Amino acid sequence: MNRETARQEAHRLLESAQRLSADQAIDFLNATVAHNYRLLSDDPVIKAEGPWLHTARGRTIFDGVSAYSAANLGHGHPLIKETLKGFLDAGYPTVLGRFMPDPWLALFARKLTHMTGFDMFLPANGGVEAPEAAIKLARRFAHREKGVSAPEIIYADHCFHGRTLTVTQMFDEEDQTARAGFGPFAPGFVRVPFDDVRAIERALTPNTAAVFLEPIQGEGGINIPRPGYLSAVRALCREHNVLAIWDEIQTGFGRTGRLFAWEHEGEKARPDVLCVGKSASGGFAPVSGILASRRLMDHFEPGSHGSTFGGSPMAGVLGLAALTAIELERLPEQAAEKGAYALARLREVARKAPRIKEVRGMGLMLGIELNRNGPDGHEFTRRLLELGAIVKDTHHWVLRFTPPLVATRDELDFVLGLIEQVFTEKSRLNAGGAFARA
Ligand SMILES: Cc1ncc(COP(=O)(O)O)c(C=O)c1O
The missing domain is CATH 3.40.640.10 (Type I PLP-dependent aspartate aminotransferase-like (Major domain))
Known part of the structure; x- marks a missing residue:
């Protein structure tokens, strides 16, 4: 294939991805990709930069699991x-x-x-x-x-x-x-x-x-x-x-x-x-x-x-x-410093959140363990995604918070604020905790 044909074809391929509607993408995924993962959302991710994911339906989401710690440097690091x-x-x-x-x-x-x-x-x-x-x-x-x-x-x-x-x-x-x-x-x-x-x-x-x-x-x-x-x-x-x-x-x-x-x-x-x-x-x-x-x-x-x-x-x-x-980027140092800050803030949240049994972590590898007296971690994950962040449950009762290590303090504050909201708002998730007792 000559270079000009390749350029035109590549352009067409890129356009086809851009034109694919969110519904079509979900249909294709469900029909043609083995169901060995459960989709959390019906909104395909079409762009990513640093800790942020941008979706086909126009949302911006904080990636609080960094693709299971594959994106410690954030998405699309400019040097790479x-x-x-x-x-x-x-x-x-x-x-x-x-x-x-x-x-x-x-x-x-x-x-x-x-x-x-x-x-x-x-x-x-x-x-x-x-x-x-x-x-x-x-x-x-x-x-x-x-x-x-x-x-x-x-x-x-x-x-x-x-x-x-x-x-x-x-x-x-x-x-x-x-x-x-x-x-x-x-x-x-x-x-x-x-x-x-x-x-x-x-x-x-x-x-x-x-x-x-x-x-x-x-x-x-x-x-x-x-x-x-x-x-x-x-x-x-x-x-x-x-x-x-x-x-x-x-x-x-x-x-x-x-x-x-x-x-x-x-x-x-x-x-x-x-x-x-x-x-x-x-x-x-x-x-x-x-x-x-x-x-x-x-x-x-x-x-x-x-x-x-x-x-x-x-x-x-x-x-x-x-x-x-x-x-x-001095990535380990960033993780140590931001992790200490995030852990302290999560511990503050835990003090007013009866559904939280324990918060633990080292650097930016953080976990929020839930008390088992209400909905499990998956439901908290869904609520956080609705609000704009991926903080994914693991082992049913632990929410894993492992953001990109390059996320800024302001960005961390944004997502920590969402976590605080989810654990303190009056909702079914917190029933069995403060609101059930109130
Ligand atoms: C500690 C550890 N080892 C191995 C793996 C497997 O890695 P992969 O999913 O890339 O095969 C994982 C994935 O989460 C992991 O956390």
């Missing part, structure tokens, strides 16, 4: 956009196959390893591929370095690591939706309560390959362990020659006020393997992977693991630009 435009205009290949060397993956991996203090990066795409790779690495380590034939991985209840068939073997006892009817399952996983070092100690056997944890459980309800948990688990792992694997796909890239959440406890909490994803590309494309020492990474010889798109030039350019933006 500009770098991507230059990359495309310069004619770099978007995909290549890892058998061909590429400068963008070289620069991305070098920057990521420098920023995190690990030797090597194994690139992948969607988040779940990182835990999947980490499980493979842990098993190879156990087979080869410990002579174990049936390795076990210890994981925590209420965890979430993604939804492939193997990774769903690390699951939340209370929510098995991603498992029901999908058996038979891979063996070799042992569940323990979260934030319980002794339980891990009891679960360790000569077959244990790894302990697999989120430093703060996101999907499980913003569960923050007691200080010292990670370093105690780390010490136990070292003592028993077991890998410590932290899944920071949601907590990573500044979200909790440090580049990675384990850093709150210092070097003694550094894992053997770190899973990253989501904001690794600034939310522009699926980019994930694992970080580890050279010694561990050498368990992957050519052919043992891989993916066509994992570590593509496109992933490299986006990753490099995102990491640079994270540094220039």
Whole structure:
């Protein structure tokens, strides 16, 4: 196709998206896309900038979940956009196959390893591929370095690591939706309560390959362990020659006020393997992977693991630009400062909101847990969306508030005001609380 035809066709495609009515878009989605997600709204998003989403029906909505923390830098970060435009205009290949060397993956991996203090990066795409790779690495380590034939991985209840068939073997006892009817399952996983070092100690056997944890459980309800948990688990792992694997796909890239959440406890909490994803590309494309020492990474010889798109030039350019933006924006510092402010304000709201059981958080990873004496979190999410913000329920009874870390104080005030309104207005949602008692 010549350039002029391509330009005209591209123009037509862009116009067709602009012309598609909201109703048509919803009809097409319902008819042609698998219903493995429930739509929260009938109003398609047609533009996004920073923390704001603009819809086909003319609404402006604050994105208070940052696409599950994939948009820590906000939507369409200008540095990533500009770098991507230059990359495309310069004619770099978007995909290549890892058998061909590429400068963008070289620069991305070098920057990521420098920023995190690990030797090597194994690139992948969607988040779940990182835990999947980490499980493979842990098993190879156990087979080869410990002579174990049936390795076990210890994981925590209420965890979430993604939804492939193997990774769903690390699951939340209370929510098995991603498992029901999908058996038979891979063996070799042992569940323990979260934030319980002794339980891990009891679960360790000569077959244990790894302990697999989120430093703060996101999907499980913003569960923050007691200080010292990670370093105690780390010490136990070292003592028993077991890998410590932290899944920071949601907590990573500044979200909790440090580049990675384990850093709150210092070097003694550094894992053997770190899973990253989501904001690794600034939310522009699926980019994930694992970080580890050279010694561990050498368990992957050519052919043992891989993916066509994992570590593509496109992933490299986006990753490099995102990491640079994270540094220039001082994203962890922004999260720490704004998170302290937001947490204090949410605690004030909680004092006058009987439906709130607890507010908790670290950086801008915040959760509002509801008392179970009224409608659940989903209904609060719907009401907040009506008012102009996405603050999404997780685990039924917790509202997750994880805004883009670049949201300004005024923008945060806007959404905190809406949260206050929803929890203090006279409504069915607050029945069972103050208004039922009044
Ligand atoms: C801690 C954690 N690990 C893994 C995943 C899976 O990521 P993805 O949905 O991109 O596969 C998620 C997604 O929410 C997550 O929060």
